[in-house]
Amino acid sequence: MSMKRRDFLKTAFLAGALTGLGLEPFSSLAAKGKRDTARKMIILGFDGLDPHLLEIFIRQGKLPAFARLWREGDFKRLGTSIPPQSPVAWSNFITGTDPGGHAIFDFIHRDPQHYLPTFSASKTEEAKKTISLGNLVLPLSGGEVTLLRRGKAFWQYLEEYDIPATVFKIPSNYPPAPTKQRTISGMGTPDILGTYGIFNFYTTTTAEVQQDIGGGRIHNVYVIGNQIEAKLPGPVNTFKKDRPETYIEFKVYLDPVNPVAKISLPGEEFILREGEWSGWKRVEFPLIPTQSVSGICMFYLKQVRPEFKLYVSPINIDPAKPALPLSTPESYSRELAAKFGPFFTKGLPADTSALDSDILDDREFLIQDDFVLEERRAIFEYELKRFESGLLFYYVSSTDQRQHMFWRLLDKNHPAYDERLAKEFGRAIEHIYIEVDRILDKAFSRVDKNTILMVMSDHGFSPFRYAFNLNTWLKENGYLSLINEWKQGEEDFFLNVDWHRTKAYAVGLNGLYINQKGREAEGIVPAKEKEALVREIARKLESFVDPATGERPVRRAFVTQDVYHGPYTQEAPEIILGYNQGYRVSWASPLGRIPKKIIEPNREKWSGDHCMDPAVIPGILLTNRPIQAKFPQLFDLTATILQTFGLPQPPEMRGKPIFKEESWAKPK
Amino acid sequence: MGKAKVKLDKDLLEKIKKYAEISGYSSPEEFITHCLEKELAKLEESDSEEEIKKKLKGLGYIS
Amino acid sequence: MWIFNQILTRLFDVLFWPFQWLHPWWAMIYISLLTGLFMLWVFRLTSNQAGIKNIKRRIKAHLLEIRLFKDNFALTFKAQGNILLCNLKYIGYSFKPMLVMIVPLVLIIIQLNFRFAYLPLTPGQRAIVKVKVQPDLDLLELPISLTSTSGIVVETPPLRIEEEGEIDWRIKALEPGRQSLFIQIGDNHQPISKEIYIAPDNTRRLTKLSPLRPPAKFPNALLYPLEKPLPTGTPLREIEITYPSGHFHLWGLSIHWLIVYFLLAIAFGFGLKRFVGVEI
Missing domain, CATH: 2.60.40 (Immunoglobulin-like)
Incomplete structure (x- = not known):
């Protein structure tokens, strides 16, 4: 098994760093449909905007544009997906189906042959045919990046009827589904290493080097004669047999007294004062003569003395020279880069890992996130200005990211609440609501009587105070066994799990799988016993009580056979956990670690979350028309889009239009 | 395919020869190659697991 | 030196005056054309035109020889040797005009470098x-x-x-x-x-x-x-x-100005040699 497992790892993850040079060129597509539509639609997708908070801020008079939209139209809670994770929820909206119809069940799926986590959104494969010349490996065929989301996207339906659509940064669309519409990928887009984003941090403090940091690499550097020499790691060089990591050497010159440094990259130099950000810098990683990969990153000179500290953001794919497919048509990302310069292309742009591991502090994180917002606002205004007909979808991620990171300063009961920080940054969430209110205000300028304006979010938010070790619960309840009891909690990836005595295991943020005979490599549960086992586990999970609080951490355990519809239901985890408010899966459980305690307090800065029971964290829906539906859901919006443009609804779509057809003529 | 020679302790070689024959390998070389490949695979695997962890950790939802 | 530089710079300022509001591509085409003509003129004045004509004719003759007597190995081999000799002689003929051209070309390139190689700053940069x-x-x-x-x-x-x-x-x-x-x-x-x-x-x-x-x-x-x-x-x-x-962009390629300049100047030189009546 080990050889297979190794090969699997290589294709799944090392291939993630595929530089794109071996990739087949993304088919060059002509411009989008040009039909003038009598009706138009502007949809603003604000990730994670919470109805409860929104209402409070509206009532406090802080969100005039939202208040206006509510007054002139309608505001309702929007039913989210099971589970309410962004990739799943946005896929519901994109395809008008539930996970049974689009096959995205979680951020993380698992490979049943190896019990290892995999990216759910896309798969990268290297060129299958290669030729070796000495240490060189030259691809003879193209490698491939595949979007794993199934089902047809609403803009693809619109395209069939020549209705133009611009879809900006919608999650779960990397690589962008083939279309002639103007689209650019959002959440799910990797950094240049093929990962969710890895920052680099250069420091002279050895204590920081010891840290085991997720999403980042810490480099120990030395100041010699006021100069520092360092390397910025790049993608793996797939053109070389031994697959070395590429890198760029750079030098930092420090003034002997002043807190200022010059950073000298190949082909570019810039000076930063302590506490300054560099803006985007282009970096080229050489592979073989004539071939290189271009990326963009930001430098932040955190400190010059007494200890030197330099942060370099995850290296984003360069939109001007994309090494991996980013947009349709391919030229769209280049067009935006030519107009606005480099911009964040990585799926989740703000570096939450750097804040979580104290590499960036709250203020520094917010500055970085403001860069994201500034870019988004500029591109939005550009797209809004040229929006003439059809549909414009625009997405903002900062709403989600800030609520994840700053909920602790809203919630006095949160284990990570800090009164001093709350005074300074307690309004970070409120500020982002105000920022998106401004974006909405801009949108009003393009709304006429024939335009539907819709603001929606994929889910709401809730505090994340307690972490639930689902795999530990399975062990305590006899569904999962360890090889060595004394090693419990030490290893990831189920390395200490005795599969021959394990009936169920959990991977990802909400999923629970049965170790099924014939499906899992070392499965033991026969197919005919599965259903009863699933129901038994679901019942036990729902009745489990946290002895510390007296609450039930698991509000609902959804049996996917009951709640999913469509051809991919068989691929889903058997159970999706709907956690109660305040609870979420632990940090360790999703990757197969089994800590000793079932419930632990969450003391991390990542303090707000939404991977819970959909009923406790609905999203928002505001439109400038009265909403007919009593409990509108994400997939209802897809049906509404088709209805707006007079298109027939395909049978696989689950939703129903939220407007009465006659309401079109008379806004409230 | 290029070949390279590796020096082994005489006693060890004797043992290898003995066990290669018992285990049904066609030659001591085959036995040694098999052992080394197995060990290397283990090492490479653990590297890759670290790699997965590092890469997925950037997700923010996990640690 | 400063006075010499000033005179030369003014001269180029005048040469480029009509192009200062246009994209540098226009000035590049224009100066490459002038350079091509200049090189032809220097060639005509300083090279042994009759000698070049003669040597090119001899090369052609030897090429014909190879084609006609392709079965005769000794003759073909000798013809190839002769072509090589003729080529060396041809290079020798070009040497003098090259030598004459090199100084003015260096001065031109220095002037062009400061008009094509950099981009000005813009507010905010x-x-x-x-x-x-x-x-x-x-x-x-x-x-x-x-x-x-x-x-x-x-x-x-x-x-x-x-x-x-x-x-x-x-x-x-x-x-x-x-x-x-x-x-x-x-x-x-x-x-x-x-x-x-x-x-x-x-x-x-x-x-x-x-x-x-x-x-x-x-x-x-x-x-x-x-x-x-x-x-x-x-x-x-x-x-x-x-x-x-500042690079020049053509069909998605970013090209150094000097390469664009030499390619264009040589293309213009070859294209115009007949009109100017110069044997190269």
Whole structure:
């Protein structure tokens, strides 16, 4: 098994760093449909905007544009997906189906042959045919990046009827589904290493080097004669047999007294004062003569003395020279880069890992996130200005990211609440609501009587105070066994799990799988016993009580056979956990670690979350028309889009239009 | 395919020869190659697991 | 040297005057055409035209020989040897005009470099000002400061790199136009200026830019002809501004101006040789 497992790892993850040079060129597509539509639609997708908070801020008079939209139209809670994770929820909206119809069940799926986590959104494969010349490996065929989301996207339906659509940064669309519409990928887009984003941090403090940091690499550097020499790691060089990591050497010159440094990259130099950000810098990683990969990153000179500290953001794919497919048509990302310069292309742009591991502090994180917002606002205004007909979808991620990171300063009961920080940054969430209110205000300028304006979010938010070790619960309840009891909690990836005595295991943020005979490599549960086992586990999970609080951490355990519809239901985890408010899966459980305690307090800065029971964290829906539906859901919006443009609804779509057809003529 | 020679302790070689024959390998070389490949695979695997962890950790939802 | 540089720069200013509002591609095509004609003219004046004609005829004859007697190995081999000899002779004939051309071409290239190789700053853009001082000076003790006219702001304190004898500042362009930087060392010296140009926007036009104010020494004074060399006796060795580099873009390729220039000039030379009546 080990050889297979190794090969699997290589294709799944090392291939993630595929530089794109071996990739087949993304088919060059002509411009989008040009039909003038009598009706138009502007949809603003604000990730994670919470109805409860929104209402409070509206009532406090802080969100005039939202208040206006509510007054002139309608505001309702929007039913989210099971589970309410962004990739799943946005896929519901994109395809008008539930996970049974689009096959995205979680951020993380698992490979049943190896019990290892995999990216759910896309798969990268290297060129299958290669030729070796000495240490060189030259691809003879193209490698491939595949979007794993199934089902047809609403803009693809619109395209069939020549209705133009611009879809900006919608999650779960990397690589962008083939279309002639103007689209650019959002959440799910990797950094240049093929990962969710890895920052680099250069420091002279050895204590920081010891840290085991997720999403980042810490480099120990030395100041010699006021100069520092360092390397910025790049993608793996797939053109070389031994697959070395590429890198760029750079030098930092420090003034002997002043807190200022010059950073000298190949082909570019810039000076930063302590506490300054560099803006985007282009970096080229050489592979073989004539071939290189271009990326963009930001430098932040955190400190010059007494200890030197330099942060370099995850290296984003360069939109001007994309090494991996980013947009349709391919030229769209280049067009935006030519107009606005480099911009964040990585799926989740703000570096939450750097804040979580104290590499960036709250203020520094917010500055970085403001860069994201500034870019988004500029591109939005550009797209809004040229929006003439059809549909414009625009997405903002900062709403989600800030609520994840700053909920602790809203919630006095949160284990990570800090009164001093709350005074300074307690309004970070409120500020982002105000920022998106401004974006909405801009949108009003393009709304006429024939335009539907819709603001929606994929889910709401809730505090994340307690972490639930689902795999530990399975062990305590006899569904999962360890090889060595004394090693419990030490290893990831189920390395200490005795599969021959394990009936169920959990991977990802909400999923629970049965170790099924014939499906899992070392499965033991026969197919005919599965259903009863699933129901038994679901019942036990729902009745489990946290002895510390007296609450039930698991509000609902959804049996996917009951709640999913469509051809991919068989691929889903058997159970999706709907956690109660305040609870979420632990940090360790999703990757197969089994800590000793079932419930632990969450003391991390990542303090707000939404991977819970959909009923406790609905999203928002505001439109400038009265909403007919009593409990509108994400997939209802897809049906509404088709209805707006007079298109027939395909049978696989689950939703129903939220407007009465006659309401079109008379806004409230 | 290029070949390279590796020096082994005489006693060890004797043992290898003995066990290669018992285990049904066609030659001591085959036995040694098999052992080394197995060990290397283990090492490479653990590297890759670290790699997965590092890469997925950037997700923010996990640690 | 400065007077010579000034005359030459003025001459090129006049040559490029009609192109200053246009994209540099136009000026590039124009100057490549002039260079092509210039090279043809030099060739006609200085080369042995009859000799070149003769040698080319002989090469043709030997080529014909190879084709006609391709079965006769000895003859073909001899013809190939003769072609090689003729080629050497041909190179010899070209040597003199090349020699004559090289000096004016170097001067032309120096002038073109400052019109094609750099892009001006635009408002909001940042650059580094690098000042190099005499090697024996102690940078930490040197009372040096940088000021500017109102269109520029100096954003950082001096960054001193002792090993290189270099002091750097970061500046930010604010207003378009010709601006100046002033370097002051102590109270005894007159401030030394460096010109800097800020374009109103990103629209690419032919712009003459001086990235470096050189020392009054050969060859630097020749290589940087746009600004008066630094006065003698100053502790400064040179002042440089890091303008962004300007490449030419064609079908998605970014090409160095010098390659574009030579390719175009040679293409024009070959294309026009018949009209000018020159044997190359």
